Amino acid sequence: MKYLLTTASLIAAMAAPGWAETAKIGVITTLSGPAGYLGEQVRDGLQLGLAASGADAELVVEDDARDPNTGLQIADRMLNEEGIKLLTGIVFSNVAGTVVPETLDNGGIYISPNAAPSNLAGAKCNPNYFVVSWQNDSLHEASGVAAKELGYKTAVALAPNYQAGKDAIAGFSREFGGEVTEIYTAVDQSDFAGEMAQIRDKAPDVVFQFHPGGQGIGFLKQYQQAGLLGKIPMVLSEPSVDTVILKAVGPAAIGITGTTHWNDDFDNAASKAMVAEWTAKYPDRPLTTYGEQAYDTGLLIGSALKATNGSTEDVAALAAALKKADFASTRGSFAFDVNQHPIQDWFLTEIVAGPDGAPKIVTKQKIREQVGDVYAKDCKM
Numbered sequence: 001m002k003y004l005l006t007t008a009s010l011i012a013a014m015a016a017p018g019w020a021e022t023a024k025i026g027v028i029t030t031l032s033g034p035a036g037y038l039g040e041q042v043r044d045g046l047q048l049g050l051a052a053s054g055a056d057a058e059l060v061v062e063d064d065a066r067d068p069n070t071g072l073q074i075a076d077r078m079l080n081e082e083g084i085k086l087l088t089g090i091v092f093s094n095v096a097g098t099v100v101p102e103t104l105d106n107g108g109i110y111i112s113p114n115a116a117p118s119n120l121a122g123a124k125c126n127p128n129y130f131v132v133s134w135q136n137d138s139l140h141e142a143s144g145v146a147a148k149e150l151g152y153k154t155a156v157a158l159a160p161n162y163q164a165g166k167d168a169i170a171g172f173s174r175e176f177g178g179e180v181t182e183i184y185t186a187v188d189q190s191d192f193a194g195e196m197a198q199i200r201d202k203a204p205d206v207v208f209q210f211h212p213g214g215q216g217i218g219f220l221k222q223y224q225q226a227g228l229l230g231k232i233p234m235v236l237s238e239p240s241v242d243t244v245i246l247k248a249v250g251p252a253a254i255g256i257t258g259t260t261h262w263n264d265d266f267d268n269a270a271s272k273a274m275v276a277e278w279t280a281k282y283p284d285r286p287l288t289t290y291g292e293q294a295y296d297t298g299l300l301i302g303s304a305l306k307a308t309n310g311s312t313e314d315v316a317a318l319a320a321a322l323k324k325a326d327f328a329s330t331r332g333s334f335a336f337d338v339n340q341h342p343i344q345d346w347f348l349t350e351i352v353a354g355p356d357g358a359p360k361i362v363t364k365q366k367i368r369e370q371v372g373d374v375y376a377k378d379c380k381m
Contacts, residue, residue, distance in 0.1 A: 034214020049298020144175030
């Protein structure tokens with residue numbers, strides 16, 4: 001299904017002197033199934049970020065249904081039939097694995113608001129490929145750092161058996177440094193009884209698991225039902241304890257340790273503005289890091305469109321403008337490394353009881369400062 005969304009600043013932007021015709025941006029994201037809320041966060045965050053930037057842009061939004069072949073077909077049509085040169089929106093790395101090469105091979109630009117597989121971060125880096133979120137490994141390295149600093153020596157690490165899951169366990173293990181038992185689950189798995197038995201048998205000091213969206217809800221609920229939540233502590237990265245997952249799991253999640261690059265209690269102007277805008281627009285939906293990353297992506301795209309007078313026709317000029325990252329990020333400090341993935345800070349979080357008793361993410365302290373990813377050294381741009 002295709003959706004057309006135009007930024008709220010259209011009238012003012014179109015009246016701006018020297019502004020080109022409305023820029024079309026292709027958004028391929030996951031809008032259906034248990035992970036559908038992730039794509040909704042990305043879509044809506046992009047829209048709000050673009051509007052906040054003052055850019056004149058039209059989002060052409062399509063659902064990839066978490067299927068790489070569907071994503072590839074959509075990308076091919078957008079690039080070769082609709083003439084769209086700038087694509088974004090993908091949530092899952094297996095979809096990115098087909099769409100990003102297709103985009104780059106056809107002379108387009110891809111900007112990731114989420115998925116950032118390791119194979120595209122090093123030797124296969126590309127001047128037209130940008131990542132606003134994080135590189136998949138670095139996201140979970142922060143959890144490895146946290147688990148190590150908390151004194152844990154043994155861990156069971158679980159993740160779906162695809163590129164992002166492999167990157168997750170690799171990143172966690174790299175910084176944890178202790179003994180790690182790796183368990184890979186199926187991409188569409190919903191029953192984790194076997195994994196719960198393995199965890200109970202192994203009896204590690206800590207459990208790390210990466211299961212975004214509906215899988216994350218299912219895993220945490222079953223972890224609680226298995227009686228493990230109060231016995232074996234968890235240290236989790238932001239996708240496994242987003243605000244939607246916490247709302248679904250409820251008070252049982254209180255006490256879990258997390259790590260993140262952004263939280264809604266950040267004290268900077270851009271973050272406060274985004275939270276206020278989101279709350280006003282979507283009062284019934286909590287803002288997650290997926291929405292935040294997409295908002296920053298919208299700000300980045302808007303800054304580049306301003307530099308090119310709204311045009312996406314000159315791809316080299318647009319890429320040069322994007323590389324400058326001339327926007328105020330909601331996470332505070334943000335810059336692109338040589339491989340055009342973020343250099344940023346990482347924070348320890350704790351799930352606590354909010355005023356209403358519901359679980360709430362609270363930022364505790366910075367645990368990594370101005371770090372990029374381990375693959376940047378292999379990028380020769």
